[in-house]
Amino acid sequence: MNKLDNSLRIIAKSTIIVFVGLLISKILSYAFRIIIAREFGAEVYGFFSISIMLVGWLYTFSCLGLADGLLRFIPYYRNKKNQHKISQIFRFSLISSSIAGLIAGFLMFFYADFIAIKIFHNSGLIPFFKLFSIAVPLSVITQIFLSSIRAFEKISWYSFIVNILQNVVKVSVLLFLILLLKDSSAIGISYILGIVSMLLVAYYVCKYKIPELFFRQKYVKNINKELFIYSLPLIFSAVIASVFGWIDTFFVGYFKTVVDVGVYNVALPIAGIIAFTPFLFMQLFFPLINREYSSKNLDLIKQLSKQISKWIFLINLPLLVIFILFPGVIINLLFGSQYLAAETALIILAFGFFFMSQAEISLHLLNMAKKPHLGMIDIALAAVLNIILNIILVPKLGLIGAALSTTISYFFYGFLLITQGYYYVKIVPLRRKMLSVLISVIIASLALLVVRSLIKTTLLNITLVAIFFFLFYFLLLFITKSLDNNDYMIIYSIKNKLAKIKLNNLFHQI
Numbered sequence: 001m002n003k004l005d006n007s008l009r010i011i012a013k014s015t016i017i018v019f020v021g022l023l024i025s026k027i028l029s030y031a032f033r034i035i036i037a038r039e040f041g042a043e044v045y046g047f048f049s050i051s052i053m054l055v056g057w058l059y060t061f062s063c064l065g066l067a068d069g070l071l072r073f074i075p076y077y078r079n080k081k082n083q084h085k086i087s088q089i090f091r092f093s094l095i096s097s098s099i100a101g102l103i104a105g106f107l108m109f110f111y112a113d114f115i116a117i118k119i120f121h122n123s124g125l126i127p128f129f130k131l132f133s134i135a136v137p138l139s140v141i142t143q144i145f146l147s148s149i150r151a152f153e154k155i156s157w158y159s160f161i162v163n164i165l166q167n168v169v170k171v172s173v174l175l176f177l178i179l180l181l182k183d184s185s186a187i188g189i190s191y192i193l194g195i196v197s198m199l200l201v202a203y204y205v206c207k208y209k210i211p212e213l214f215f216r217q218k219y220v221k222n223i224n225k226e227l228f229i230y231s232l233p234l235i236f237s238a239v240i241a242s243v244f245g246w247i248d249t250f251f252v253g254y255f256k257t258v259v260d261v262g263v264y265n266v267a268l269p270i271a272g273i274i275a276f277t278p279f280l281f282m283q284l285f286f287p288l289i290n291r292e293y294s295s296k297n298l299d300l301i302k303q304l305s306k307q308i309s310k311w312i313f314l315i316n317l318p319l320l321v322i323f324i325l326f327p328g329v330i331i332n333l334l335f336g337s338q339y340l341a342a343e344t345a346l347i348i349l350a351f352g353f354f355f356m357s358q359a360e361i362s363l364h365l366l367n368m369a370k371k372p373h374l375g376m377i378d379i380a381l382a383a384v385l386n387i388i389l390n391i392i393l394v395p396k397l398g399l400i401g402a403a404l405s406t407t408i409s410y411f412f413y414g415f416l417l418i419t420q421g422y423y424y425v426k427i428v429p430l431r432r433k434m435l436s437v438l439i440s441v442i443i444a445s446l447a448l449l450v451v452r453s454l455i456k457t458t459l460l461n462i463t464l465v466a467i468f469f470f471l472f473y474f475l476l477l478f479i480t481k482s483l484d485n486n487d488y489m490i491i492y493s494i495k496n497k498l499a500k501i502k503l504n505n506l507f508h509q510i
Contacts, residue, residue, distance in 0.1 A: 026276065028167030030334070033269060035174055036187055037262070037335045044184050046262030047125055050253050051132040051188070053246040054115070055139065058108055060242040062100040062140045065234030066093040067147040069227050074151035078212075085223050087215040092224045094144045101140030108133035120253045131188035138195045145202035148213055157205050161198050170194035237376045244383040244409070248402040251390040256398055264399045266335045267342035271323065271349035277315045278360045281308050301368070302427050309361050309429035310437070314482070316357055317441045318473050322466060323350040325448065329462050345403035352407030359414030361429040362421030369424050375417065382413035433482055440476035444469055 037045040070093055077085045108115075112129035116122060149158045170190050177186030206213050249268070253261045323330065327343040363375050386409035393401030422428050448469045455461045477483055 022163060022276065022280065025163035025167055026273075028164075028171050030269065032167065032170050032174060032190075033265075034334055035171070035178070037266065037339065039178055040184055040187070042259045042262035042338055043124070044187070044262070045265065046253070046258035046260070047122075047128045047184070048187050049249055049261050049265040050120060050125060050258065051128045052191075053249050054108060054129065055132050055135050056242055056246060057239075058104040058136045059101070059139045059143075060238050061235065062104045062136060063097055063143055063235075063238070064100055064228075065231030065238065066097050066227065067143045068234045068238070069093070069231030070144070070147045071151050072230065073227055074148065078152070083212045083215040086212050088223055089227050090144075090148055090213045092227065094141065096228075097140045097144055098137065101137035104140075105133045105136035108136060120258065122258045124258065127185070128188060131185065132191070135188075135192050135195055138192065138199060142195055142199040142202055145199065145206050148210065149202060149205055152210050152212075154205060154209060157201075157209070161201050161205075165201060166194040166198045169197040237379070240376070240380050240383050244379055244386060247383065247386050248390055248394075248406045251387075251394045251405075252399065252402050255394045260399060263339050263342045264345060264402060266331055266339040267346040267349055267399070267403065270330060270334065271346055271353050274316050274319055274323075274350060274353040274357055277312050278357045281311065298425070298427075301365075301425075305361050305365065305427050305429040306431045309358060310431045310434055312357055312361075313434050314437050314477070316354055317437060318444070318470060320350055320354045321441060321445050321448075322469070323347060325445070325452070326462060326466070342399060345399040348400065348403035348407050352403075352410035355414050356410045358429070359417045362414075362417040362427075365421045365425050365427055365429075366417065371420070371424055374420050374424075378413055378416040378420070381416070382409045385409050385412055433484060436480040436482035437477065440473055440480050440482055443476055444473040447472055 033045075036048055070089065073089050074086055077089075109130050112126050112133070113123075116125035116129055146158060146162065149161075170193070173193050174186055174190035177183075177189060180186075249261060249265060252264050324347055327346040328340055331339050331342055331346065366372065366374050386405055389405035389408060390402060393405050395401075397404065418428065448465060451465055451468065455465065
């Protein structure tokens with residue numbers, strides 16, 4: 001029990017730190033999208049969405065898996081204090097991926113007309129594709145530097161560059177250029193300058209904080225080959241994950257219109273807020289269970305998995321209810337009334353993200369048990385299913401068809417993960433207390449429906465009703481005894497941590 005308590009405290013404390021960084025990142029990245037959607041309309045927002053989809057796919061191919069390979073090889077050679085090999089694989093990765101990124105960027109630029117007209121049937125995409133093609137090689141080069149920073153455990157620098165710097169630059173430049181140019185080219189320029197800012201600072205950190213990367217080396221035979229052989233299979237999984245994330249957007253653009261893409265890509269990021277919760281906890285959950293697995297401490301792993309699953313469920317379930325009951329209000333508040341056609345798609349996608357957020361723990365359990373290939377096969381099968389469903393449903397049902405395709409694929413993918421997790425490690429990450437949480441949400445939701453029927457639908461009223469819902473929900477968690485000793489321990493731990501921060505700030509001011 002002491003080990004469980006300590007592990008949960010570590011996860012909770014890291015979650016607070018990760019939460020602050022990610023919260024700033026999410027607010028700014030959503031602000032970037034909202035400004036584009038509101039200022040330029042659904043069609044231009046659709047141009048932007050398709051452009052970053054294409055950039056993402058080309059970027060994934062161009063990295064050649066080398067960025068991930070550095071995360072494995074640099075720590076390995078650091079432990080052996082071999083600066084020659086660190087410098088060599090860094091230079092090899094930088095040169096190889098830069099060449100691949102430049103080729104991909106040139107292809108996107110020169111085939112912009114063909115892709116825009118033949119695939120998406122809209123010539124308005126051409127200038128967007130040509131401008132965003134610059135982002136491909138810049139993104140690839142930047143990622144090599146960022147992976148090296150992570151490999152040297154400069155996490156503060158990495159978090160600042162990725163979560164804060166690029167988003168601050170993108171949003172501020174976009175607002176400035178909108179006032180100056182009042183032209184949609186502001187979108188591409190601000191996006192590219194955000195990447196440039198990351199590249200410059202990442203280069204500075206690598207050059208002056210990690211001199212080992214630029215160590216003048218003697219050539220070591222077969223090291224580059226070893227890195228490339230390790231990295232090449234990683235392209236496959238990265239490409240599948242990228243395709244899975246964007247395939248619905250692609251088919252909406254192919255079968256429907258760019259305006260539909262813009263409307264649909266309002267529902268996607270809103271529903272994706274639910275995926276924010278598991279990401280908070282997974283930062284330390286995976287290293288902790290790997291450490292305990294090496295000691296064959298399966299009982300502790302089981303308890304950790306169930307507790308983290310409960311926390312994800314407890315946070316995401318009320319969010320799901322809000323998305324179901326107020327999809328139009330949320331869309332109108334964030335993006336504007338012209339995107340209200342995404343209401344039903346938002347509800348459907350929210351279910352998919354919610355289920356996947358619970359299944360993600362099983363993916364980490366499989367990786368812990370040295371079965372990462374199963375996760376790769378599962379997402380490949382889910383991606384194929386997603387493609388087939390999109391081809392069938394999008395022409396008939398439009399945005400709803402795309403949302404159904406993605407959600408069904410998420411359920412299929414999650415079911416495979418949970419089943420395999422139970423088969424190989426005998427863990428299903430569910431707690432009985434989650435039933436009490438469900439009862440609390442149902443009661444709070446019924447009260448919310450009653451209150452909503454008695455008031456006018458205004459922004460102020462809906463905000464007050466939402467606050468009432470969350471407060472009543474948390475009260476019910478105590479009444480139904482949904483919280484256990486571990487939950488109370490974490491609540492007190494966080495409370496004490498925040499109190500210490502306040503006291504430290506007070507003494508600092510004195």
